[in-house]
Amino acid sequence: MAREISDNIEEYLETLYKFGSKDSYVSTTTLSKELGIAPGSVTQMLKKLEDIGYIDYIPYKGANLTEEGNKIAQKITRKHRILERFLKDVLKIKDENLHAQACEMEHALSDEAERAICHMLEHPDTCPDDHLIPACDFDFANCEDCINSHNDIEEIGIRDFHLLSISELSPGDEGEILFIRGGDASLNNALNVGLSIGTKIRIADSDDSNRYNIYLEDTLIPLSRDLANNIFLKI
Secondary structure (H helix, E strand, O other): OOOOOOHHHHHHHHHHHHHOOOOOOEOHHHHHHHHOOOHHHHHHHHHHHHHHOOEEEEOOOEEEEOHHHHHHHHHHHHHHHHHHHHHHHOOOOOHHHHHHHHHHHHOOOOHHHHHHHHHHOOOOOEOOOOOEOOOOOEOOOEHHHHHHOOOOHHHOOEOOOOOEEHHHOOOOOEEEEEEEOOOHHHHHHHHHOOOOOOOEEEEOOOOOOOEEEEEEOOEEEEEEHHHHHOEEEEO
16 A cells, blocks of 8 residues: 555544445544544544545534545454454454454454465454454465465565455445455355356345345346355455
8 A cells, every 4th residue: 555544544434344334434523432532532533534535524513434444444444354254263252352352453453464364264254253354355266376375475466456345335235246255165156146256246136134135137146145145245
């Protein structure tokens, strides 16, 4: 990333990612409460972030991440959540200490270390609080390609756009599958329902929080939450 980004800016973008979505704005009040910062100071920072190009800001409505802001927010959120998984599963840190420990570590975690942790944990899809771990921004179509690559971190291509999992999308959203997280099992599960890299799908309504419906052309296909968490689209 060409621009040096402060820990403070990353915290704002991470909070906007946590409470917002591609279609919704996060209020100044929500940011103030979550970050423990006075509303006036939050407003000043939001104007700065808009000038930089990381957010769209509307007074009295709030802020929403731009494409560039979303990429940064997704990256730091991924590091935080994968660190929580590492701290809990490997280091056995108490649940009540996971968030604070991850917050202290996330800004200093290198891409190389993040990739190594992901490999060791076998590419987890959720953190201990069951929140989705975003996809990495390495330009691979699946995790097996990443594991089998012997390139140094500096030689690995980076996507110039961010991806969203099926479980993050809303009815009517449509796009192309560009990344499937997991090993051979995830790839086979996707193939079994007709999904692969390059497949174009549309999100359908669902009345079950553990099931997601999609349209593949005119065919309605139900997906489990696990599979939906691990199939990522560019929309």
